[in-house]
Amino acid sequence: xxxxxxxxxxxxxxxxxxxxxxxxxxxxxxxxxxxxxxxxxxxxxxxxxxxxxxxxxxxxxxxxxxxxxxxxxxxxxxxxxxxxxxxxxxxxxxxxxxxxxxxxxxxxxxxxxxxxxxxxxxxxxxxxxxxxxxxxxxxxxxxxxxxxxxxxxxxxxxxxxxxxxxxxxxxxxxxxxxxxxxxxxxxxxxxxxxxxxxxxxxxxxxxxxxxxxxxxxxxxxxxxxxxxxxxxxxxxxxxxxxxxxxxxxx
Amino acid sequence: xxxxxxxxxxxxxxxxxxxxxxxxxxxxxxxxxxxxxxxxxxxxxxxxxxxxxxxxxxxxxxxxxxxxxxxxxxxxxxxxxxxxxxxxxxxxxxxxxxxxxxxxxxxxxxxxxxxxxxxxxxxxxxxxxxxxxxxxxxxxxxxxxxxxxxxxxxxxxxxxxxxxxxxxxxxxxxxxxxxxxxxxxxxxxxxxxxxxxxxxxxxxxxxxxxxxxxxxxxxxxxxxxxxxxxxxxxxxxxxxxxxxxxxxxx
DNA sequence: TCGACTTTGTGCGTGCGTTCACAAGCGGTA
DNA sequence: TACCGCTTGTGAACGCACGCACAAAGTCGA
Ligand SMILES: NC(=O)c1ccc[n+]([C@@H]2O[C@H](COP(=O)([O-])OP(=O)(O)OC[C@H]3O[C@@H](n4cnc5c(N)ncnc54)[C@H](O)[C@@H]3O)[C@@H](O)[C@H]2O)c1
Ligand SMILES: NC(=O)c1ccc[n+]([C@@H]2O[C@H](COP(=O)([O-])OP(=O)(O)OC[C@H]3O[C@@H](n4cnc5c(N)ncnc54)[C@H](O)[C@@H]3O)[C@@H](O)[C@H]2O)c1
Numbered sequence: 001x002x003x004x005x006x007x008x009x010x011x012x013x014x015x016x017x018x019x020x021x022x023x024x025x026x027x028x029x030x031x032x033x034x035x036x037x038x039x040x041x042x043x044x045x046x047x048x049x050x051x052x053x054x055x056x057x058x059x060x061x062x063x064x065x066x067x068x069x070x071x072x073x074x075x076x077x078x079x080x081x082x083x084x085x086x087x088x089x090x091x092x093x094x095x096x097x098x099x100x101x102x103x104x105x106x107x108x109x110x111x112x113x114x115x116x117x118x119x120x121x122x123x124x125x126x127x128x129x130x131x132x133x134x135x136x137x138x139x140x141x142x143x144x145x146x147x148x149x150x151x152x153x154x155x156x157x158x159x160x161x162x163x164x165x166x167x168x169x170x171x172x173x174x175x176x177x178x179x180x181x182x183x184x185x186x187x188x189x190x191x192x193x194x195x196x197x198x199x200x201x202x203x204x205x206x207x208x209x210x211x212x213x214x215x216x217x218x219x220x221x222x223x224x225x226x227x228x229x230x231x232x233x234x235x236x237x238x239x240x241x242x243x244x245x246x247x248x249x250x
Numbered sequence: 251x252x253x254x255x256x257x258x259x260x261x262x263x264x265x266x267x268x269x270x271x272x273x274x275x276x277x278x279x280x281x282x283x284x285x286x287x288x289x290x291x292x293x294x295x296x297x298x299x300x301x302x303x304x305x306x307x308x309x310x311x312x313x314x315x316x317x318x319x320x321x322x323x324x325x326x327x328x329x330x331x332x333x334x335x336x337x338x339x340x341x342x343x344x345x346x347x348x349x350x351x352x353x354x355x356x357x358x359x360x361x362x363x364x365x366x367x368x369x370x371x372x373x374x375x376x377x378x379x380x381x382x383x384x385x386x387x388x389x390x391x392x393x394x395x396x397x398x399x400x401x402x403x404x405x406x407x408x409x410x411x412x413x414x415x416x417x418x419x420x421x422x423x424x425x426x427x428x429x430x431x432x433x434x435x436x437x438x439x440x441x442x443x444x445x446x447x448x449x450x451x452x453x454x455x456x457x458x459x460x461x462x463x464x465x466x467x468x469x470x471x472x473x474x475x476x477x478x479x480x481x482x483x484x485x486x487x488x489x490x491x492x493x494x495x496x497x498x499x500x
Numbered sequence: 501t502c503g504a505c506t507t508t509g510t511g512c513g514t515g516c517g518t519t520c521a522c523a524a525g526c527g528g529t530a
Numbered sequence: 531t532a533c534c535g536c537t538t539g540t541g542a543a544c545g546c547a548c549g550c551a552c553a554a555a556g557t558c559g560a
Binding site: 026028031032035036038039040060061062097098099100102104106113114116117118120121123124127128129167168191192194198200201202206208210212213214215216217218219220221222223224225226227228229 | 285312347356367371417448452460468473
């Protein structure tokens with residue numbers, strides 16, 4: 001995958017003033033979808049597709065076509081009426097708005113089960129997020145390379161993060177250590193944090209945190225199971241389990 | 251109204267009709283937060299805290315106090331004015347609404363880097379989500395126990411899912427296999443899917459999909475880095491804001 | 501060159517979610 | 531018992547986001 005970057009563009013493309021104001025006004029929800037469009041578009045580009053309509057793209061991305069067009073309009077007018085969008089043009093503009101014209105160095109803290117998976121994962125470097133530093137407290141891990149990067153001791157976090165210009169920190173430690181690790185990342189100058197520990201992190205205003213909480217995801221799914229079961233129960237008899245004849249048809 | 255403390259409640263607590271209507275009306279966003287409150291409350295309960303005010307709880311959960319109270323009001327009125335909430339009471343009611351009074355059996359498909367981490371993770375069983383089935387296509391993996399569960403071949407997915415009453419399927423395969431795996435899960439009767447593959451899954455209406463997309467998370471972070479950098483640039487850069495029209499929100 | 505057709509970009513109504521602000525309700529106290 | 535201070539629960543206003551529907555704008559063929 002990975003439509004290669006660093007091709008024709010200058011390494012640090014600053015946004016035009018007009019784009020700057022645009023970027024400020026893009027709704028958070030739209031930003032998340034732009035990232036999805038970008039991936040779909042990259043896939044299309046890899047398959048040699050050069051043009052795409054909002055209808056096609058919206059279906060591939062699983063959203064409403066009007067919403068897609070509105071999302072794209074936040075970043076400018078790069079479509080051609082009557083025709084659609086040029087895939088490469090769209091890719092490059094979304095990348096520019098998302099700040100992907102520059103690489104973002106990633107540090108992973110906590111090289112356990114999850115940390116290993118993240119460090120070994122090949123999907124990030126190809127998308128402009130090279131993992132350049134790994135940290136842990138376990139003496140047995142220090143110095144061992146994981147995914148090609150040797151693990152550093154957490155105490156070296158400030159020096160290493162500064163040296164390697166880490167801009168995104170990933171927390172994959174046990175919950176009790178998460179806040180302390182977060183604090184250390186922040187004082188090392190990291191302003192973006194992706195948190196896997198099921199803990200609500202307290203950070204200063206200038207730091208952006210996103211959390212990935214699998215237990216929460218499952219509980220949301222559970223809620224929908226329950227709601228569905230109740231719906232079924234209130235329609236038919238009081239038994240939603242066991243013998244239903246699997247009536248799922250697309 | 252079922253307001254009495256129903257301790258000693260049986261494993262399958264059906265929702266009262268009144269609650270059923272409530273549950274249907276809970277905004278999706280609130281459900282996600284309820285799951286967070288639940289975890290914070292569980293932590294408090296473990297530390298012996300028995301009562302909590304909306305102010306305390308909201309700070310621990312990192313949300314606005316008014317929002318927290320509104321969220322809690324969706325599930326009923328279980329607080330005491332002038333005092334606050336009883337931690338255990340709140341825990342049990344949130345669990346009931348989220349459908350956590352019953353266990354949800356989980357199947358993981360794709361036992362690679364990520365699948366191993368998930369299968370080994372101890373955080374799910376403790377929260378009512380026992381992992382009871384693992385699937386892969388790799389012959390070397392079939393039969394090998396991971397986290398105590400032997401890996402089955404993907405071709406056995408229907409039989410095994412039915413037998414073990416799997417209600418949540420987790421997809422951790424490479425992207426090209428994801429849609430096909432999803433289809434097989436669906437035809438095995440699984441109606442809830444958690445997808446780690448960076449692919450937009452197509453599913454029938456009666457199936458609920460949630461996706462965890464790390465690349466998207468990082469790109470959102472990247473967007474904020476870029477926006478912040480531009481902001482800094484426009485402050486030091488005098489001519490940046492000559493553009494007309496566009497109104498910027500504070 | 502012109503007209504017909506296609507698809508974008510967006511103004512606008514609608515509905516959901518967030519926030520404010522305060523009355524209602526409860527426990528403690530005199 | 532009556533009062534006081536505290537916290538909940540919620541009505542109401544607001545703001546954002548979604549999606550419809552259509553004019554604008556371009557392409558293509560004749
Ligand atoms: N494994 C999963 O599938 C999964 C799923 C959901 C959530 N999580 C969460 O992700 C986090 C990591 O999970 P895991 O399964 O990889 O745990 P793990 O126990 O396998 O690994 C944790 C690692 O963090 C290291 N560590 C501990 N304290 C540290 C500190 N102060 N500084 C740096 N490193 C430290 C440990 O040495 C260990 O290597 C946990 O918070 C867990 O709740 C994991
Ligand atoms: N590892 C990470 O940290 C990470 C991060 C983000 C996203 N992801 C995504 O998660 C998914 C899994 O990542 P990974 O690193 O574990 O990959 P992996 O290659 O280590 O493991 C994939 C596993 O899936 C199995 N598999 C392949 N086709 C299958 C099929 N049709 N049915 C069942 N099993 C099949 C393979 O045998 C392999 O064991 C990928 O889609 C990846 O993009 C992973």
